[in-house]
Amino acid sequence: MTDLADKPISELAELIRSRRASPVEVTSAYLANIAKYNAAVNAFVLVTEEEALRQAREAEAEIQRGDYRGPLHGIPIAHKDIYCTKGVRTTCCSRVLADHVPDRDATVVRQWREAGTVMLGKLNTHEFAYGTRNTSSSFGPARNPWDLERHTGGSSGGSASAVLLAMCAGATGSDSGGSIRMPSAATGVSGIKPTYGLGSRHGVFPLMWTMDHPGPMGRTVLDLALMLQSMAGFDPHDRTTVQRRYPNFASGIELGIKGVRIGVPTRYFYDEADEEVERVVRKAIDTLREAGAIVSEVELPHIEHAGAASAVLHLAEAAAYHDDTYRATPELFTPETRRNLELGQYILAKDYLQAQRYRSLLGQSFRDAFRTVDLLATPTITLLASKIEEETVRIRGKERSVHLSMLHNTEPLDLTGLPALSVPCGFSKSGLPIGLQLIGPPFHEARVLRAGHAYQQTVDWHLRRPPLVSKASSGKDA
Amino acid sequence: MSEPEAVGSSTLKDMAAELAGRPITPAVADEHAVVVAELMTQIRALRELPIKELPPPLAFAPEEDWA
Numbered sequence: 089m090t091d092l093a094d095k096p097i098s099e100l101a102e103l104i105r106s107r108r109a110s111p112v113e114v115t116s117a118y119l120a121n122i123a124k125y126n127a128a129v130n131a132f133v134l135v136t137e138e139e140a141l142r143q144a145r146e147a148e149a150e151i152q153r154g155d156y157r158g159p160l161h162g163i164p165i166a167h168k169d170i171y172c173t174k175g176v177r178t179t180c181c182s183r184v185l186a187d188h189v190p191d192r193d194a195t196v197v198r199q200w201r202e203a204g205t206v207m208l209g210k211l212n213t214h215e216f217a218y219g220t221r222n223t224s225s226s227f228g229p230a231r232n233p234w235d236l237e238r239h240t241g242g243s244s245g246g247s248a249s250a251v252l253l254a255m256c257a258g259a260t261g262s263d264s265g266g267s268i269r270m271p272s273a274a275t276g277v278s279g280i281k282p283t284y285g286l287g288s289r290h291g292v293f294p295l296m297w298t299m300d301h302p303g304p305m306g307r308t309v310l311d312l313a314l315m316l317q318s319m320a321g322f323d324p325h326d327r328t329t330v331q332r333r334y335p336n337f338a339s340g341i342e343l344g345i346k347g348v349r350i351g352v353p354t355r356y357f358y359d360e361a362d363e364e365v366e367r368v369v370r371k372a373i374d375t376l377r378e379a380g381a382i383v384s385e386v387e388l389p390h391i392e393h394a395g396a397a398s399a400v401l402h403l404a405e406a407a408a409y410h411d412d413t414y415r416a417t418p419e420l421f422t423p424e425t426r427r428n429l430e431l432g433q434y435i436l437a438k439d440y441l442q443a444q445r446y447r448s449l450l451g452q453s454f455r456d457a458f459r460t461v462d463l464l465a466t467p468t469i470t471l472l473a474s475k476i477e478e479e480t481v482r483i484r485g486k487e488r489s490v491h492l493s494m495l496h497n498t499e500p501l502d503l504t505g506l507p508a509l510s511v512p513c514g515f516s517k518s519g520l521p522i523g524l525q526l527i528g529p530p531f532h533e534a535r536v537l538r539a540g541h542a543y544q545q546t547v548d549w550h551l552r553r554p555p556l557v558s559k560a561s562s563g564k565d566a
Numbered sequence: 567m568s569e570p571e572a573v574g575s576s577t578l579k580d581m582a583a584e585l586a587g588r589p590i591t592p593a594v595a596d597e598h599a600v601v602v603a604e605l606m607t608q609i610r611a612l613r614e615l616p617i618k619e620l621p622p623p624l625a626f627a628p629e630e631d632w633a
Contacts, residue, residue: 298624390615393608393611393612393615395608396605396608396609396611396612397612399605399608400605400609400612414588415586415587415588418588427597430582430588430590430594430598431598431601431602431605433581433582433585433586433588434573434578434581434598434602439609439612439613441622441624442609442612442613442615442617443612444622444623444624445615445617445620445621445622445623446612446615446617447623448617448620448621448622448623449615449617449620
């Protein structure tokens with residue numbers, strides 16, 4: 089793996105700003121990694137090499153004449169293939185949109201472009217973001233770089249793999265039930281689902297209007313802060329975005345975690361977790377305690393209904409959005425998406441509204457917990473990444489649905505819209521990554537990021553590379 | 567108040583054809599009935615939550631700027 093592509097955005101930004109590295113050199117390094125690794129992991133579904141190099145040359149020229157735009161200027165990124173990219177095919181990894189070329193950028197794409205990023209291409213996703221493993225895609229499944237027979241988590245599986253293997257410096261993902269955090273945990277990268285309304289959904293194909301959250305994925309929490317900065321803000325094209333002044337997420341991120349009160353929920357998040365996952369996550373929380381955090385237990389009443397509410401909402405909203413295509417050309421969907429759309433036909437309006445009311449009830453539970461703590465800490469997902477074809481897995485002696493287990497710890501935060509970060513916190517004995525989820529009150533991304541950054545200053549899980557990299561590096565260690 | 571009966575596959579078949587406008591085969595209806603049975607157990611629990619006075623967090627507001 090070339091040295092430049094191995095650096096986080098925060099370091100690349102300084103090299104580019106000080107002209108010790110050119111955007112063209114950096115972009116070429118990432119393109120070389122795409123050529124090396126993508127066939128094995130199927131992260132990119134479209135690589136826009138010529139255009140990327142053109143953008144890199146343009147960035148280089150701008151920087152040389154002194155027009156430096158900020159830390160994302162000249163940084164190679166990629167977009168999940170549900171984000172509209174003007175003039176560049178955007179398929180949602182579905183045959184429904186096989187030849188779709190948008191005539192406009194999504195707001196986030198425009199924001200990152202204006203920040204000076206270089207777009208390398210489009211990334212694999214579970215079809216229409218409607219899944220937890222990125223296994224149902226018109227381009228084939230994304231494969232976990234730690235074990236190519238296993239899934240990446242989803243739906244933003246391509247984004248996660250691409251970041252892990254330094255095929256891009258950062259990527260967009262989206263999260264409606266956990267689709268940034270699930271693949272982050274399953275592949276060992278960092279990802280944040282910000283507060284609902286922080287980032288614009290305009291130009292991002294919806295899965296669920298009321299629970300879709302755009303967000304960044306990257307190697308480090310500091311990188312997430314830099315990427316999130318360019319995503320935050322009111323968008324008149326998306327009236328669910330909130331008019332507020334956002335802090336500089338990277339400013340103060342190094343202040344540490346001393347005195348920060350971390351709540352560990354007494355039930356739900358750990359009860360159904362694989363024992364090895366629980367052990368590794370609790371060890372990570374001990375690390376936070378040793379760094380000065382004050383750890384205590386908290387209760388979250390009513391959380392046991394999160395799965396039911398989430399199911400009712402996603403079935404109804406996705407069925408409503410796709411209704412015309414589902415009625416006209418259902419065969420264009422993958423069997424899994426089609427089945428979900430069929431099931432969505434049976435949700436009664438009164439149950440949909442009950443599920444929406446439940447969101448307020450659950451929000452009250454979290455609000456009450458945050459009266460006594462500053463953050464919550466849980467496993468991001470309750471299980472390790474399973475084999476691509478497996479639908480069930482054994483956890484604590486019980487046979488469980490992989491799909492439902494993947495969602496279990498992440499979907500409550502989509503229901504409540506709270507900011508939630510996943511960072512790698514260790515590995516299983518079998519060499520699979522495990523994620524720690526840190527949750528904050530609404531619009532307290534800076535607090536969440538500060539804690540994640542503090543954790544990453546004491547460990548190196550987020551810097552680990554899979555064996556795939558060693559094999560491709562002619563015998564050198566990654 | 568009596569417990570509602572389990573939703574049967576013929577009900578789902580009729581709902582799909584008559585209400586949703588997209589007929590499904592009896593075999594698919596049978597598969598769905600299994601999933602819906604589990605979902606209905608969870609939905610019944612949602613229906614019993616003590617949230618009568620809690621409105622849904624959905625509010626229509628007309629756009630302010632018509633210029």
